[in-house]
Amino acid sequence: MIGVMLGEAWHAMGANRMRTFLTMLGMMIGVGAVIAMLAIGQGVKDSVNDSIASMGSNLFIVVSGSTTSGGMRMGGGAAPTITVGDAQAIAELPSVRASAPVIGGTAQIVHGSSNWSTSVSGVTPDYLEVAAWQISRGAWIADSDLRAATRVAVIGKTVADNLFGDEDPIGQTIRIKQSPFVVIGLLEAKGQALDGRDQDDIILVPLRTAQRQLFAQQFQNAVRNIMVQAVSASAMPQAEKEMNELLRQRHRLREGADDDFTVRNMTAMAKMAAQTAQLMSMLLGAIASISLIVGGVGIMNIMLVSVTERTREIGIRMAIGARRRDILAQFLLEAVSISVAGCIIGVLLGIGAALLVGQLMQTQVVITLSSILLGFAVATAVGVFFGFYPAHQASKLRPIEALRYQ
Amino acid sequence: MPAGLIQIRHLYKQYETAAGPVPVLHDIALDIDPGEFVAIMGPSGSGKSTFMNILGCLDIPTSGQYLLRGKDVGTLDHDALASLRNQVIGFVFQGFNLLPRANLETNVALPLLYARVGRSERLERARHYLQQMGLGKYCKSLPSQISGGQQQRVAIARALAGNPSLILADEPTGNLDTQTSREIMDIFTRLNTEEGITIVLVTHEPDIAHYARRLVRFVDGRVVHDGSVEIAHEGAMA
Numbered sequence: 001m002i003g004v005m006l007g008e009a010w011h012a013m014g015a016n017r018m019r020t021f022l023t024m025l026g027m028m029i030g031v032g033a034v035i036a037m038l039a040i041g042q043g044v045k046d047s048v049n050d051s052i053a054s055m056g057s058n059l060f061i062v063v064s065g066s067t068t069s070g071g072m073r074m075g076g077g078a079a080p081t082i083t084v085g086d087a088q089a090i091a092e093l094p095s096v097r098a099s100a101p102v103i104g105g106t107a108q109i110v111h112g113s114s115n116w117s118t119s120v121s122g123v124t125p126d127y128l129e130v131a132a133w134q135i136s137r138g139a140w141i142a143d144s145d146l147r148a149a150t151r152v153a154v155i156g157k158t159v160a161d162n163l164f165g166d167e168d169p170i171g172q173t174i175r176i177k178q179s180p181f182v183v184i185g186l187l188e189a190k191g192q193a194l195d196g197r198d199q200d201d202i203i204l205v206p207l208r209t210a211q212r213q214l215f216a217q218q219f220q221n222a223v224r225n226i227m228v229q230a231v232s233a234s235a236m237p238q239a240e241k242e243m244n245e246l247l248r249q250r251h252r253l254r255e256g257a258d259d260d261f262t263v264r265n266m267t268a269m270a271k272m273a274a275q276t277a278q279l280m281s282m283l284l285g286a287i288a289s290i291s292l293i294v295g296g297v298g299i300m301n302i303m304l305v306s307v308t309e310r311t312r313e314i315g316i317r318m319a320i321g322a323r324r325r326d327i328l329a330q331f332l333l334e335a336v337s338i339s340v341a342g343c344i345i346g347v348l349l350g351i352g353a354a355l356l357v358g359q360l361m362q363t364q365v366v367i368t369l370s371s372i373l374l375g376f377a378v379a380t381a382v383g384v385f386f387g388f389y390p391a392h393q394a395s396k397l398r399p400i401e402a403l404r405y406q
Numbered sequence: 407m408p409a410g411l412i413q414i415r416h417l418y419k420q421y422e423t424a425a426g427p428v429p430v431l432h433d434i435a436l437d438i439d440p441g442e443f444v445a446i447m448g449p450s451g452s453g454k455s456t457f458m459n460i461l462g463c464l465d466i467p468t469s470g471q472y473l474l475r476g477k478d479v480g481t482l483d484h485d486a487l488a489s490l491r492n493q494v495i496g497f498v499f500q501g502f503n504l505l506p507r508a509n510l511e512t513n514v515a516l517p518l519l520y521a522r523v524g525r526s527e528r529l530e531r532a533r534h535y536l537q538q539m540g541l542g543k544y545c546k547s548l549p550s551q552i553s554g555g556q557q558q559r560v561a562i563a564r565a566l567a568g569n570p571s572l573i574l575a576d577e578p579t580g581n582l583d584t585q586t587s588r589e590i591m592d593i594f595t596r597l598n599t600e601e602g603i604t605i606v607l608v609t610h611e612p613d614i615a616h617y618a619r620r621l622v623r624f625v626d627g628r629v630v631h632d633g634s635v636e637i638a639h640e641g642a643m644a
């Protein structure tokens with residue numbers, strides 16, 4: 001029965017190809033838009049989540065200067081206020097697991113005939129874990145390197161690719177601001193940060209080496225920022241409070257005076273970014289769904305026309321024994337067939353569009369099976385929902401009136 | 407007394423129109439037994455088609471009783487009426503009423519589809535009836551590709567496919583020439599005598615009415631004659 005009815009639906013669709021195609025077009029565009037939007041949204045979500053995973057957990061960053069409520073950094077030109085001493089004091093707090101001061105800036109790196117401008121950071125051994133880095137090859141900066149201010153460097157993947165190409169960088173000498181450094185380790189790649197920056201475009205050197213030989217400081221022991229890891233997620237509010245108190249005390253700020261530092265809860269920011277990405281992808285999906293509804297209305301419209309045109313056929317069928325539900329099923333199946341056929345093409349269009357957008361905008365797109373299944377489910381539902389009324393109208397026709405219809 | 411196939415008592419029918427009710431049938435009483443061959447004649451507008459549609463369960467009377475095989479049709483729901491049309495009644499219309507987009511075997515198999523007969527049996531039976539109508543080689547043709555007489559034979563094959571005990575034909579030869587009409591009437595006669603199928607047909611032509619064994623004449627929505635076909639010519643041109 002279903003087979004025959006599918007055949008008939010196919011016939012009916014084929015009887016007026018242009019009209020069927022135009023009706024399907026609405027569904028194609030709708031489903032295509034949903035698939036593409038979900039793919040783009042999922043891509044954004046995934047890359048945000050990747051960045052968050054690469055960021056380190058329960059993380060704060062302490063920087064100089066106060067912030068406005070909007071999060072804008074103020075007093076850009078002001079003297080740096082946080083120091084290595086602050087970092088050491090923070091590390092002693094009970095709610096803090098580790099604290100890693102960072103100094104640095106941009107420097108020109110030369111190796112043989114290659115040169116590359118990148119960010120060079122002076123860090124302590126704790127930095128590796130706080131910032132969630134992994135060493136892929138070679139060694140990490142040891143305590144002894146820190147104490148002796150040795151000229152060793154651990155480099156990110158982007159730097160390695162640009163300076164060494166296929167060569168093995170370990171043991172090679174590079175020049176940072178003219179000074180020779182031996183590459184002792186290679187960092188595991190992390191990819192993009194939340195702000196889109198390439199995290200692997202980095203060179204890490206011992207903190208003291210950077211202080212003394214690369215970035216001579218006007219202010220003794222000032223650092224660019226301190227990365228702080230709390231002992232646990234639940235300890236984060238406590239850690240934030242303790243740090244604020246400690247730093248105000250260390251910086252001798254009087255009651256009522258503005259902070260000269262800012263503690264940023266990176267984990268909270270990351271969560272917000274993830275939520276924003278989630279919201280965005282839902283919003284995109286919702287907007288795209290509207291076109292599905294429009295497509296559904298198109299199907300309903302054409303099915304109503306079709307029922308009217310085929311009134312006589314309905315009469316003939318009823319005269320030879322079709323029951324109301326047979327007629328209902330026939331037209332419903334036809335509506336669903338149009339809808340699902342449109343959906344199949346729409347899925348392909350959507351995948352194509354998503355890949356194209358990914359190419360053009362250099363963003364990640366992720367086409368999931370669940371979004372395709374969702375597309376089919378919604379298309380079927382739209383077909384049933386918008387096909388029901390016309391099919392019901394058809395089934396309610398009185399046989400004699402349908403037969404007489406000219 | 408043999409169980410009647412059709413028993414009609416005090417049957418009235420009026421159409422509700424914008425201009426008010428139009429009475430068409432008045433107090434019709436008619437019995438038809440299994441195996442009869444009845445011709446219905448009468449002037450245009452006398453209510454013959456209206457009556458046939460009620461006989462065929464396509465329309466319902468305004469009042470009165472219609473028993474088909476002893477069952478009061480007025481008490482049946484849509485599904486039961488559909489199944490009567492499917493299993494008991496076969497229709498042959500003046501305008502053939504074939505589905506234009508379906509080929510002949512599909513058209514003939516249609517009643518079997520609604521009777522939930524399996525695909526292969528359906529097509530086998532459809533081809534059998536088409537062959538019986540001498541149209542075996544046109545199984546895959548479309549209705550538009552054959553002549554009117556052939557189309558009417560397809561319609562008869564379709565009516566037969568449901569294995570009906572009653573065939574209702576409203577001016578089945580109205581669109582056909584004399585020769586083709588004769589062929590169609592020979593088919594009806596054979597179905598009536600050889601297969602015992604009850605046939606009720608409406609016609610304007612006395613020659614066609616003569617194939618039947620009983621004549622019912624309608625005038626202004628009333629039965630004015632019920633009996634011999636010998637007087638078919640009388641008032642035929644009215």
Ligand SMILES: Nc1ncnc2c1ncn2[C@@H]1O[C@H](COP(=O)(O)OP(=O)(O)OP(=O)(O)O)[C@@H](O)[C@H]1O
Binds near residue numbers: 422451452
């Ligand atoms: N759907 C309808 N609505 C209103 N009036 C109708 C309808 N169908 C038929 N009539 C009227 O009922 C009367 C009987 O019509 P019917 O079709 O039964 O006549 P008939 O005997 O079959 O005529 P003919 O020989 O021309 O086919 C006519 O006066 C017609 O105008």
Ligand SMILES: [Mg+2]
Binds near residue numbers: 454455456576
């Ligand atoms: Mg008539």
